[in-house]
Amino acid sequence: MQGMIKPKSAAVKPKSATTRTPDAQAVRKRETPAGSLSSVTSALRLMRLFSVEESELGISSLARRLGVAKSTAHRLAVTLATEGFLEQNPENGGYRLGLALFELGSLVRRRMNVSTLGLPLLSSLRDTTQEAIHLAMLAQTDIVYLYNLESSQAVGTKSYLGMRKPAFCTSEGRVLLAFGSPEQTAAMLKEGLVKRTPNTVTDPKSLLQVLDEVRRNGYAVDDEESEIGMRGLAAPVRDALGQVVAAVGLSGPLQRLSKKEIRKLVPQVVATADGISARMGYRTR
Secondary structure (H helix, E strand, C coil): CCCCCCCCCCCCCCCCCCCCCHHHHHHHHCCCCCCCCHHHHHHHHHHHCCCCCCCCECHHHHHHHHCCCHHHHHHHHHHHHHCCCEEECCCCCCEEECHHHHHHHHHHHHHHHHHHHHHHHHHHHHHHHCCEEEEEEEECCEEEEEEEECCCCCCCCCCCCCCEEECCCCHHHHHHHHCCCHHHHHHHHHHCCCCCCCCCCCCHHHHHHHHHHHHHHCCEEEECCCCCCEEEEEEEEECCCCCEEEEEEEEEECCCCCHHHHHHHHHHHHHHHHHHHHHCCCCCC
């Protein structure tokens, strides 16, 4: 039995050389999403170990940081190298990220071109309205802000650059959900609608009606549903195929953005989004 004390004459086994380090234990403690494949998760974690400072790593280092045996790390590295996601340095046997990742990154960059093409029009909208202007894209059930041009006025919204916010209660997110796939909306509803302010719509049926209204109007409004004291307005940006890939948003405090003022700003925000869409190759049919 494991709980019994061994007699003094029994030899004490030395600790294995593969004892996990605290670094490896931390990696192993990360929660694996239900239904995910452990080998896929391990492969993705392996690739995330590389950085600008450590662009090349050996098998021993990879195994230690992942908290797996060297044979497992070697098998993962060889598989990834076979598919082009890693490359092996022939001189020292170390591994580095491969060109397959660059190819996939190029696909992402094509979508990111919307931010480069849209910047002049976003800047013009900010200068005209004197309010904070955003460009956002959908990331699962959240939105990510690619650009945040702050208001020149003393009181305004804080910078959202790089931040994530729930899609269902933001004007940009509602635009992206309304013109996105039914699967995206279903995933959002499955995740649950958590109230952020007293005004946040959390009833699924009511939210679906809001999204229907967004599709009819061609724009979305956030009336203190994401942040107390702030209102927002957003319109869709389409690519050459007509798919909505981003949203132009405008936000500011209630003192300046009354409901009447929001209605006055709708044409400007929609026109800016349409202008970016045109630069993306979209043509109105």
